[in-house]
Amino acid sequence: MTGMMNASNLKLPSSLEENRIPTLPPTAYYIADFISEEEERAILQKVETAPKARWRQLSHRRLQTWPSDLVKNTLLDARPLPDWLESPVVSRLLSIPVSDSGSEANIFSDSPHRRPNHVLINEYPPSTGIMPHKDGSAYHPVVCTISLGSTLCLNLYKSKEDGALDPEPVWRILQEPRSLLITTEDLYTEYLHGIEPIAADANLSEESVANWNLLRSPSLYKDGLNQRQTRVSLTYRDVLKVSKLGNKLGPLFKGK
Numbered sequence: 297m298t299g300m301m302n303a304s305n306l307k308l309p310s311s312l313e314e315n316r317i318p319t320l321p322p323t324a325y326y327i328a329d330f331i332s333e334e335e336e337r338a339i340l341q342k343v344e345t346a347p348k349a350r351w352r353q354l355s356h357r358r359l360q361t362w363p364s365d366l367v368k369n370t371l372l373d374a375r376p377l378p379d380w381l382e383s384p385v386v387s388r389l390l391s392i393p394v395s396d397s398g399s400e401a402n403i404f405s406d407s408p409h410r411r412p413n414h415v416l417i418n419e420y421p422p423s424t425g426i427m428p429h430k431d432g433s434a435y436h437p438v439v440c441t442i443s444l445g446s447t448l449c450l451n452l453y454k455s456k457e458d459g460a461l462d463p464e465p466v467w468r469i470l471q472e473p474r475s476l477l478i479t480t481e482d483l484y485t486e487y488l489h490g491i492e493p494i495a496a497d498a499n500l501s502e503e504s505v506a507n508w509n510l511l512r513s514p515s516l517y518k519d520g521l522n523q524r525q526t527r528v529s530l531t532y533r534d535v536l537k538v539s540k541l542g543n544k545l546g547p548l549f550k551g552k
């Protein structure tokens with residue numbers, strides 16, 4: 297067991313502000329060691345052994361939604377998240393104050409349910425990605441992403457004056473396994489994000505990676521390359537609309 301990272305070895309910041317990515321527009325935070333290797337393994341195990349019907353297969357990527365898909369931007373299924381998605385991630389997330397000012401406010405203090413109520417799980421084999429997009433109006437504009445299994449780059453894009461997408465990313469964020477990335481505000485509303493469908497991320501450097509100084513292991517990428525393995529991401533958000541009807545109909549939903 298020597299050298300194995302368990303939760304008690306994690307060095308969480310005393311506030312998110314300490315881990316703000318300084319070169320980005322408001323506001324993004326990156327915590328390289330948010331969960332331990334043990335916790336990563338346990339979550340991956342749950343993801344991989346979920347009932348087959350939980351998975352939605354897209355052409356390259358597959359995904360799960362917890363507790364369920366949205367219908368017209370509404371969460372119909374008001375059941376809480378399962379334990380393995382709630383703990384340790386949500387409790388840890390809510391325990392970190394945004395600033396050192398003495399206020400206890402956490403990243404979900406201003407959201408309608410004061411906590412994430414929805415998790416999207418995406419699995420990306422090497423050479424798969426997600427097209428540049430915005431996350432839209434269904435969610436409170438705070439996105440918390442846990443990365444598992446592999447490092448890859450998330451790209452941030454701007455729209456041009458004419459509304460068309462500028463295909464060159466304006467920034468890149470390198471997400472290591474077990475890291476937490478939080479994006480909010482302008483990064484939610486003004487910019488698009490996406491992941492290129494490539495086998496390796498290239499030209500990685502202090503100049504080209506916005507969160508370079510917050511990485512756990514920048515030395516792994518000193519040749520500028522990151523060979524991708526399969527990466528699983530957990531995207532935690534607060535869905536604004538939760539149906540009361542969904543609650544009453546709960547027993548009728550044959551939830552898996």
Ligand SMILES: O=C(O)CCC(=O)C(=O)O
Pocket residue numbers: 416418426431441450489529531
């Ligand atoms: O996997 C990720 O990090 C991004 C996922 C994403 O952007 C989304 O599902 O909206």
Ligand SMILES: [Fe+2]
Pocket residue numbers: 429430431489
């Ligand atoms: Fe997204």
